[in-house]
Amino acid sequence: MKKFGSCNSIFKGDDGFDIMTVETDISFGLFFFKIIGLADRMMQESRFRISSALRNSGFGTPQRRNEKVTVSLLPAHQKKASISSDLAIATSYLIASRQISDFPNETLIIGQIGLDGSISADEDMAHIIDMGIEHGITDFVFPNSEKRIAELRPRADIRIARISMLADIDKIEFENIPADDSVPQHADSAPIAFGIDSLDGIDFHKRAMMIAIAGMHPILLSGIPGTGKSALARCATELMPDLTPEQAADVRVPYGHAGIPRANQHTPPMRTPHHQISRTGMLGGSQNRHVGELALADHGLLVLDELCEFKRSTIESLREVFDQRGAHIRKKNEQFFLPFRGLIIATTNLCPCGLTGGEDDRACRCSRPRIRTYQARLSNPMLDRFHIKTIFYLHEKDRSPQPDSGQGSAVAPMAGSFMRRSVLEAREIQRSRNGDEGFIPNAYLSMDKIRRLGISPEAIAAAEYSEKASLSSHRLITNSFRIARTIADLAGSEQIEKPHILEAFQYAKTSPF
Numbered sequence: 001m002k003k004f005g006s007c008n009s010i011f012k013g014d015d016g017f018d019i020m021t022v023e024t025d026i027s028f029g030l031f032f033f034k035i036i037g038l039a040d041r042m043m044q045e046s047r048f049r050i051s052s053a054l055r056n057s058g059f060g061t062p063q064r065r066n067e068k069v070t071v072s073l074l075p076a077h078q079k080k081a082s083i084s085s086d087l088a089i090a091t092s093y094l095i096a097s098r099q100i101s102d103f104p105n106e107t108l109i110i111g112q113i114g115l116d117g118s119i120s121a122d123e124d125m126a127h128i129i130d131m132g133i134e135h136g137i138t139d140f141v142f143p144n145s146e147k148r149i150a151e152l153r154p155r156a157d158i159r160i161a162r163i164s165m166l167a168d169i170d171k172i173e174f175e176n177i178p179a180d181d182s183v184p185q186h187a188d189s190a191p192i193a194f195g196i197d198s199l200d201g202i203d204f205h206k207r208a209m210m211i212a213i214a215g216m217h218p219i220l221l222s223g224i225p226g227t228g229k230s231a232l233a234r235c236a237t238e239l240m241p242d243l244t245p246e247q248a249a250d251v252r253v254p255y256g257h258a259g260i261p262r263a264n265q266h267t268p269p270m271r272t273p274h275h276q277i278s279r280t281g282m283l284g285g286s287q288n289r290h291v292g293e294l295a296l297a298d299h300g301l302l303v304l305d306e307l308c309e310f311k312r313s314t315i316e317s318l319r320e321v322f323d324q325r326g327a328h329i330r331k332k333n334e335q336f337f338l339p340f341r342g343l344i345i346a347t348t349n350l351c352p353c354g355l356t357g358g359e360d361d362r363a364c365r366c367s368r369p370r371i372r373t374y375q376a377r378l379s380n381p382m383l384d385r386f387h388i389k390t391i392f393y394l395h396e397k398d399r400s401p402q403p404d405s406g407q408g409s410a411v412a413p414m415a416g417s418f419m420r421r422s423v424l425e426a427r428e429i430q431r432s433r434n435g436d437e438g439f440i441p442n443a444y445l446s447m448d449k450i451r452r453l454g455i456s457p458e459a460i461a462a463a464e465y466s467e468k469a470s471l472s473s474h475r476l477i478t479n480s481f482r483i484a485r486t487i488a489d490l491a492g493s494e495q496i497e498k499p500h501i502l503e504a505f506q507y508a509k510t511s512p513f
């Protein structure tokens with residue numbers, strides 16, 4: 001007489017995480033316990049963990065019951081690396097061996113089993129639920145230790161059961177995720193202590209960063225090492241607004257595919273790829289659906305530290321990202337558009353040794369040709385795409401933000417809490433202004449739209465004067481007005497005033513080389 005049991009779990013394959021069906025078939029005879037379906041070694045070893053755990057939980061084991069156990073993992077043709085599938089295999093065995101009954105069909109079960117029968121996991125539960133729903137699964141079993149269940153959105157269409165010991169598998173109870181008022185679904189995750197507050201004497205650059213984040217303007221911080229440019233780039237995440245539930249759902253997808261857990265679902269992601277990264281590493285694609293840094297930084301920050309150390313081809317591959325808010329990617333012979341709704345922040349030295357631009361340029365040991373090669377990695381069109389550019393000097397403390405502050409552009413102390421609040425307010429102004437079009441950050445507004453929002457005659461005159469005086473490019477003028485729009489929003493000003501456009505020119509016209 002044959003006995004059969006089945007449930008679902010997840011595996012990591014060549015294409016990232018996916019759902020698998022675990023089927024167990026038992027017949028009597030000489031004991032064996034076999035797992036088929038291209039399981040990796042760790043999944044094979046789960047047989048030993050499961051046998052011990054069954055014994056220690058008071059269940060019969062295949063060996064004691066003299067059973068021939070075949071566990072089949074489907075789809076059979078895909079290679080499977082183990083991730084928390086022990087409990088699913090154990091459960092399907094217990095169903096097949098009729099040691100538990102009334103277990104719902106089609107349940108998706110996640111958990112690693114310890115030898116003592118304890119159950120744990122560290123996967124992203126929200127992503128697993130999304131994947132399960134795509135497969136029509138409504139019942140989920142998760143380890144009780146999984147605190148992230150508390151962060152899940154309440155929803156009536158699925159049921160979850162929690163379990164901490166294998167011995168309790170026949171006593172689990174499924175329930176909807178409750179709308180628990182005590183768990184804030186979207187609390188403001190502003191840090192209590194801002195790391196940015198420890199960066200002294202660079203208020204000019206902090207203000208530039210605040211403007212960049214408020215209007216989503218790509219920003220390039222250049223200058224000599226040790227002046228705080230990299231530190232400021234890495235602190236930028238503290239100023240970013242929390243993700244909306246929709247954005248958080250977008251972000252979960254690439255992290256799920258890449259198998260990278262995220263500690264806090266509401267915090268915008270920050271990626272800081274190494275400068276040796278390839279074009280594919282940056283954009284994704286290639287044969288095995290590699291998830292690129294760009295996808296992982298969506299709705300967050302892509303920080304390119306030492307931009308001129310990156311390969312020129314990698315840098316140039318980002319050109320489309322600046323212009324189109326995304327990139328066309330080729331994967332498995334099909335082309336599709338990968339959106340990028342995050343912000344690019346870059347830093348660079350002025351020469352390979354970094355000492356150019358310091359107190360004494362003669363300290364630089366780089367030859368002229370070497371400096372030229374270094375700086376050439378960043379083409380002029382690429383440089384233009386960074387709306388905001390600032391240069392860090394040795395004696396930053398001598399500078400103050402916005403010297404000719406007139407109407408509206410008040411000099412404010414650059415405390416982290418103030419900067420974050422200002423960013424949130426400016427983002428809210430941009431959001432409410434766009435109405436049904438959704439949120440278009442100032443960095444992507446057309447010149448037409450900016451004009452319609454209002455520019456004072458003095459600001460127009462100042463821009464025309466500047467355009468004639470310095471033969472600025474069309475792109476630079478447009479970018480300056482985009483920055484000025486953000487500065488006006490930060491100041492709570494309806495229209496762009498002269499001080500706003502003058503400050504914007506400072507950031508737009510700066511060139512590190």
Ligand SMILES: [Zn+2]
Pocket residue numbers: 351352353354355356364365366
């Ligand atoms: Zn040098």
